[in-house]
Amino acid sequence: MTATMYQESPAVAGMSHVPAAAGPSASSQPSITARHRKQLGTFAVSMPFFAYTACFLLAPTLIVIFGAFQSSQGGFTITNFRKLVEPNTISAFATSLLVSFTSALIGAIVGAAAAYALTIGTQPNGMLRRVISAMSSVLAQFGGVMLAFAFIATIGINGVGTMLIRQLTGQTVNPNWLSSLPGLVTVYSYFQIPLMIIIFLPAVDSIRPQWREATENLGGTTWQYWTKIAGPMLLPRFISALLLLFANAFSAYATAAALFSQRSILVPLMIQGAMRNEMDPNQQGFAQVLAFAMIVIVAIVMLLSHALEKRAGRWQ
Amino acid sequence: MAVNTTSASHTPRAATRQAGAPPQLRAIRVHQQRIIKTVILTVTSLFLGIPPLSMLIFTLRHPLSGRWSLDPWKAIFTADGSALGADLSTLWSGLGISLGLCMATVVIMLLLLVPVMVIAHIRSKRLERIIEWVATLPLTIPAIVLVVGLGPIYRWLSTDVLSSNPIWLCFAYAILVMPYAFRALTVGLNSIDVLTLCETARSLGASWARVFFRVLLPNLWQSMLSASFISISVVLGEYTVASLLGRMNLQVALYQLGQSNSQISTAMSLLALLFGVLLLVSIDLISGAMRRSKENNQPCL
Numbered sequence A: 001m002t003a004t005m006y007q008e009s010p011a012v013a014g015m016s017h018v019p020a021a022a023g024p025s026a027s028s029q030p031s032i033t034a035r036h037r038k039q040l041g042t043f044a045v046s047m048p049f050f051a052y053t054a055c056f057l058l059a060p061t062l063i064v065i066f067g068a069f070q071s072s073q074g075g076f077t078i079t080n081f082r083k084l085v086e087p088n089t090i091s092a093f094a095t096s097l098l099v100s101f102t103s104a105l106i107g108a109i110v111g112a113a114a115a116y117a118l119t120i121g122t123q124p125n126g127m128l129r130r131v132i133s134a135m136s137s138v139l140a141q142f143g144g145v146m147l148a149f150a151f152i153a154t155i156g157i158n159g160v161g162t163m164l165i166r167q168l169t170g171q172t173v174n175p176n177w178l179s180s181l182p183g184l185v186t187v188y189s190y191f192q193i194p195l196m197i198i199i200f201l202p203a204v205d206s207i208r209p210q211w212r213e214a215t216e217n218l219g220g221t222t223w224q225y226w227t228k229i230a231g232p233m234l235l236p237r238f239i240s241a242l243l244l245l246f247a248n249a250f251s252a253y254a255t256a257a258a259l260f261s262q263r264s265i266l267v268p269l270m271i272q273g274a275m276r277n278e279m280d281p282n283q284q285g286f287a288q289v290l291a292f293a294m295i296v297i298v299a300i301v302m303l304l305s306h307a308l309e310k311r312a313g314r315w316q
Numbered sequence B: 001m002a003v004n005t006t007s008a009s010h011t012p013r014a015a016t017r018q019a020g021a022p023p024q025l026r027a028i029r030v031h032q033q034r035i036i037k038t039v040i041l042t043v044t045s046l047f048l049g050i051p052p053l054s055m056l057i058f059t060l061r062h063p064l065s066g067r068w069s070l071d072p073w074k075a076i077f078t079a080d081g082s083a084l085g086a087d088l089s090t091l092w093s094g095l096g097i098s099l100g101l102c103m104a105t106v107v108i109m110l111l112l113l114v115p116v117m118v119i120a121h122i123r124s125k126r127l128e129r130i131i132e133w134v135a136t137l138p139l140t141i142p143a144i145v146l147v148v149g150l151g152p153i154y155r156w157l158s159t160d161v162l163s164s165n166p167i168w169l170c171f172a173y174a175i176l177v178m179p180y181a182f183r184a185l186t187v188g189l190n191s192i193d194v195l196t197l198c199e200t201a202r203s204l205g206a207s208w209a210r211v212f213f214r215v216l217l218p219n220l221w222q223s224m225l226s227a228s229f230i231s232i233s234v235v236l237g238e239y240t241v242a243s244l245l246g247r248m249n250l251q252v253a254l255y256q257l258g259q260s261n262s263q264i265s266t267a268m269s270l271l272a273l274l275f276g277v278l279l280l281v282s283i284d285l286i287s288g289a290m291r292r293s294k295e296n297n298q299p300c301l
Helices: A002-015 A017-026 A032-068 A079-085 A087-119 A127-139 A144-155 A160-169 A181-205 A209-217 A222-250 A254-259 A267-276 A286-313 B002-008 B012-018 B022-060 B071-077 B089-123 B125-139 B143-161 B166-191 B194-203 B208-236 B240-244 B250-260 B262-296
Strands: none
Touching: A032 A286, A032 B089, A032 B125, A032 B143, A032 B166, A079 A087, A079 A286, A087 A127, A087 A181, A087 A222, A087 A267, A087 B022, A127 A181, A127 B022, A127 B262, A144 A160, A144 A181, A144 A254, A144 B022, A144 B250, A144 B262, A160 B022, A181 A222, A181 A254, A181 B022, A209 A222, A222 A286, A254 A267, A254 B240, A254 B250, A267 A286, A267 B143, A286 B143, B022 B071, B022 B262, B071 B262, B089 B125, B089 B166, B089 B194, B089 B208, B089 B250, B089 B262, B125 B166, B143 B166, B143 B240, B166 B208, B166 B240, B166 B262, B194 B208, B208 B262, B240 B250, B250 B262
């Protein structure tokens, strides 16, 4: 699904100028009352959308933000944030950031390589390419409980891979490997790689074979081509995609929740714990504070990614 | 000529064959690229293919006894898990709730997005940009964060206004699917000339309602369909909101069943994955059809 989003965005950007140009001719010579009626109509039609998002998007966000600054008596306080610097919380944030960054890095590198490989010598509408990008858009959304089951079936205690390794080499895979950090990064990479393929395909598509030919004609080597031409062209979009993957992993909850039932080693799992213990006066506003910190981090990352994407747009 | 020899010196085989002949050089580079391509794609597909394959084997072979059987699949398709000592009632209620949620979410999503997007597309560039910003906002606010804020709202909804029936999760889900549905609908809106269609219909005397229902919707149905499919596949995979608000849905049921019978729950996950593939392939086909009809550029009036 994220698939269609990122794939189509260039087309969207390209086409959006058309209606703007046609706009003025639509309202040729409206009288004042007619224009008022028009505005009223627009207002009436868009009202439900904004009212709904205010209730179910804006209100929850505000509840989180206000809750983070609210004391148990209901007044304003910043003491809730003291829990943010407790060793437990800090280590959860560190683990979350580490897992997100590592899985984003692996996903970005492997995904970019795969996206590049898909464009070599194939038509934009080639069969292989269509199959892989359709599969990627499915797998990029394949998170949560089902993904956890997939990996438990592969290298869990009784997993197929575990059995195979035991029979072939006689070695036993550590049954807790899946709930270790390398295991978690592997599981996360499973949805990061397909996501990167989908996001990055349009970027590699924008590289023209003529540039390569021009480099060769001017005596450039493959190394020079990649470091001086294709690399700098792709870098902003690569980093922008990397940041998106990071935000994606950082906000993922379901997969981790299905893999670890008890331990709160990641921030989303800590939020879960805090929500369950909301009645505990010691936990006042803790879930909100954690959620607030997550909003801040994800917002910064998304803004950076957006800025880089814009910068990359200058080249196209 | 000199140019070609320098670049040829990096590929010894080219030099031995015919120094500095561009077609040969290209052929070798293409050959090398093809090897690189095969290696990368094979490794990636292996990594992505092994877990689903393991799921399949896992459902067919009992992990402890090592006996091969179709029992988990039989249990699902005959709706009777007693042979494996599993109670499937939770699974069916979860599945039913999720299907109901899909329908409710799709209806809310279409009612919310289609009219406002159409009118913004026709009348105001600024409004369109605001709507885009709002509709894609849920990507920036993680579901786990949203759930913290939704908690009090749902507590109020379930005690004072509605009930604690899981079907009311559709209100939260409509927000979660909004960014994806928005993109799908935008593609549809941009692929037809909405303004010309409206002006033509209006100057022929059609009312706004008629323009909307008889002219625009028939031209937008493909993108509405793909927006609905995307929403369905998001809702079917949703776990975070339902589990933290303590409501039942397919994923919560799968998780609970996974504690007692991992084979059946794995088989069911595999089915859900296949269903997701089916949905997304149809979206691919729909968007292919949209591209083609746009190339023909004949919006049917």
